[in-house]
Amino acid sequence: MKLATKYIHAGTEPDPSTGAIMTPIYQTSTYVQEAPGVNKGYEYARSQNPTRKALEEAYAQIENGKFGLAFSSGVAATDAVIKLLEPGDEVIAANDMYGGTYRLFTKIFEKFGISFRYVDTTNTDNIATVISAKTKLVWIETPTNPLMNITDIKAVAAITKQAGALLCVDNTFASPYLQNPLDLGADIVMHSATKYLGGHSDVIQGCLVMNDATLREKLYFIQKSCGAVPGPMDCFLVLRGIKTLHIRMQRHCENGEKMANFLRNHPKVEKVYWCGFTDHPGYAVASQQMRGFGGMMSFTLKDDSVENARRVLSSTHVFALAESLGGVESLINHPASMTHASIPREERIKNGLSDSLIRLSVGIEDIDDLIADINAAIG
Numbered sequence: 001m002k003l004a005t006k007y008i009h010a011g012t013e014p015d016p017s018t019g020a021i022m023t024p025i026y027q028t029s030t031y032v033q034e035a036p037g038v039n040k041g042y043e044y045a046r047s048q049n050p051t052r053k054a055l056e057e058a059y060a061q062i063e064n065g066k067f068g069l070a071f072s073s074g075v076a077a078t079d080a081v082i083k084l085l086e087p088g089d090e091v092i093a094a095n096d097m098y099g100g101t102y103r104l105f106t107k108i109f110e111k112f113g114i115s116f117r118y119v120d121t122t123n124t125d126n127i128a129t130v131i132s133a134k135t136k137l138v139w140i141e142t143p144t145n146p147l148m149n150i151t152d153i154k155a156v157a158a159i160t161k162q163a164g165a166l167l168c169v170d171n172t173f174a175s176p177y178l179q180n181p182l183d184l185g186a187d188i189v190m191h192s193a194t195k196y197l198g199g200h201s202d203v204i205q206g207c208l209v210m211n212d213a214t215l216r217e218k219l220y221f222i223q224k225s226c227g228a229v230p231g232p233m234d235c236f237l238v239l240r241g242i243k244t245l246h247i248r249m250q251r252h253c254e255n256g257e258k259m260a261n262f263l264r265n266h267p268k269v270e271k272v273y274w275c276g277f278t279d280h281p282g283y284a285v286a287s288q289q290m291r292g293f294g295g296m297m298s299f300t301l302k303d304d305s306v307e308n309a310r311r312v313l314s315s316t317h318v319f320a321l322a323e324s325l326g327g328v329e330s331l332i333n334h335p336a337s338m339t340h341a342s343i344p345r346e347e348r349i350k351n352g353l354s355d356s357l358i359r360l361s362v363g364i365e366d367i368d369d370l371i372a373d374i375n376a377a378i379g
């Protein structure tokens, strides 16, 4: 089935009791049983909910996986993956990734005896060099937030398979429309569905998709035991969001390309980070594993002072100054003080995330208005 058809129909069947074409919001905490233990497969809504079930089916289909699981946020989905591990286990993670993932790893899980090694995964040799029998999981993000670095998923999957470790890919930035990590050998795909999947900046949610039934059972056990499940209204919103993913992503890609080229030609712009430029270091890999380059990008100004960056950040009118990304509306963000403030400054600078970096989530408004807005803000 082609993507457009899949996204519109994924997970949704006419409601058996009424024929409602859209999955109802089953706003219930429990289900009445005929006799103790005799039920229709629904016992208590932390464990099962029909709206969530429809969405989990949709998650599986759009990532070409067998099983999907929904969580109350992207970080809750990440949290569930790390809970597969035991004290003494080691995770190899990318040195450039979402700040909240880094915070969860360092501030929460290190104290439970799980160790994390951060390497530059854009060179997969760095993973091959440090992977050992202790390594149970490799965690990558591609493209990365906010520097748009690219990691070769297939190459990493070959390394983790040989070492007997799991590979989890945070696919939030690309969305399933642009990239499907399971097809490239990953074991688990994670999304912050808050971003492109929901697509309308009205819901917080996360998901995991996998092919292995045993892995699914373990992660489902964690989901119901730890309880970070999304409510049915939120599941409904994401189900609806997915139906227009392809249309929105097409426009994000078109607008993204125009904005990236505009910025690159602007005399006051120093550097633009966007993986669709043919001279981007990850371009060859990106064009192999992605179907397009999306609407996320970052840039620095020639006047590299924090004050100048702050001035631009506060001067836009169409772009809203806010954390998050992937919604229909355009957002501008200052990673150093906003989305990535939880990463120590020294660590940030070392990885190339400067104080003056500006990140854009290019939305699906008219590109002429978006370019005029950024142009006026840069001044």
Ligand SMILES: *Cc1c(COP(=O)(O)O)cnc(C)c1O
Pocket: 073, 074, 075, 076, 098, 100, 101, 141, 145, 170, 172, 173, 191, 192, 193, 194, 195, 204, 205, 206
């Ligand atoms: C937002 C984000 C997350 C965290 O997801 P939440 O839904 O905010 O919990 C994880 N990874 C990436 C790349 C993100 O952008």
